[in-house]
Amino acid sequence: MTVLVVSNDFPPRQGGIETFVRSLCDQLDDLVVLTSRAQDDKQYDATLPFRVVRDRSTVLLPTPRVTRRAVQLMREHGADRVLFGAAAPLGLMGPALREAGAERIVGLTHGHETWWAKLPAARQALRRIGDAADTLTTVSSWCEEQIAPALSPAAARRIRRLTPGVDTARFHPDCGGALIRKRLGLDGRPVVACVARLVARKGQDTLIRAWPRVLAEVPAAVLLLVGGGPDRARLEKLADGHESVRFTGAVPWTEIPPYLDAADVVAMPSRTRRFGLEPEALGIATLEASATGKPVVIGDSGGTADTVLPGETGYLADPYNPVATAVRLVELLTDPAHARELGAAGREWVRSTWTWERSGALLRELLAL
Known part of the structure; x- marks a missing residue:
């Protein structure tokens, strides 16, 4: 079972979401990543044990063109699982990927989805994202409290807490x-x-x-x-x-x-x-x-x-x-x-x-x- 990871946030860009998504990729055995282009991305991608496909844009959005590319990658790699590195807004592609054969769809949420949950138009979009996914995850109890009310009751019941981990072999006493x-x-x-x-x-x-x-x-x-x-x-x-x-x-x-x-x-x-x-x-x-x-x-x-x-x-x-x-x-x-x-x-x-x-x-x- 191959996982298609769709994420705008991915190294070599630096940031908390980028680190989170990249580290979760290490926990998957068979995957392909669709992400945006970034400075020095070719050198970085050459070091990875899985395939990374870079879109021509610097910001990956759920446009019809990007959606078609995601569907194409699913078919090329036989992917039947989808992980959105950030549920909003990429999770809006969920229905199209489901129709293309995705059996499980998981969307990661971070801090920015909490303000999506507060603004009327964004709140409606977040509700559609939740309905299209099998699960939305949150990184903290506070984030869940903010996001859950914006979702349909069924989607809110499917929320799970998925937090980052810490590499205690890197972060330890007397490490320099x-x-x-x-x-x-x-x-x-x-x-x-x-x-x-x-x-x-x-x-x-x-x-x-x-x-x-x-x-x-x-x-x-x-x-x-x-x-x-x-x-x-x-x-x-x-x-x-x-x-x-x-x-x-x-x-x-x-x-x-x-x-x-x-x-x-x-x-x-x-x-x-x-x-x-x-x-x-x-x-x-x-x-x-x-x-x-x-x-x-x-x-x-x-x-x-x-x-x-x-x-x-x-x-x-x-x-x-x-x-x-x-x-x-x-x-x-x-x-x-x-x-x-x-x-x-x-x-x-x-x-x-x-x-x-x-x-x-x-x-x-x-x-x-």
Whole structure:
């Protein structure tokens, strides 16, 4: 049984959905991928153990032409299972692919489908997508709460939770943090790291506003902002050149684990913006930090509550409240034994619960493989 994976989000583009879809592909034995073209895609595709077909467009949409191409690939490869890397809008092709012989159709949903569920025209489209699929999946309990009311009762009953996993062989204690500390001149200094793209939703400005209160209690502390993005100039101005706030610039995803390992505490105060239309659907970076054995302080936004056991692996904090965030950071920086205890518990939780093997087994069940 061959699976046709249809996804606009696929490497070499970088992002959470791209990583999620690519990692799920590793859990399937026989598949072909239809996706959009991207810079350096030929070199990337040559390294893969399965076939990738690149559409001529840079954004894959459910147009008649793309639908015909998907049907053609189903027939060429004998595919009778379909996985949409993002249910909206590609899942609108579901009826045509069903007619072409798809016996099982699964659509992955992420954060953006939550705002589809709030807007009238998009809500109607999402309902059609749900009716055309055997299953829509959600990455968090919050996402399910937002999406389910937009679906027909039958489609809502078929929702299943399919979460990303964490590669604990890559993200683990002592995976290179000492070298990062030495390179950046951080030896002997308490470090709070935020590993996220520099955009307003990730809340790095909350950390910068909290930082004077942290320094009042832990004068040697350093705030390490790992990542690049359009918000950097604003954040640098807010930091006002303070030596204890460091910007690394963009770091490839493959090189992220040592930066997490270099921290004493990992903080990501993500927040919901645009009147609820821009939430954090889950926050896989939080789980990667826990896998590295670090306590986490996470903004309470969307589905982030699923990524932390409050008081056991870290804390949820109000991402709009720098004072509350500072209190949690100071608590962990001034009690290293407690911080290590939370970090160790976080790693064990991720190892037992957030595995790609577990996610792959559920996906194969949903596709009836």
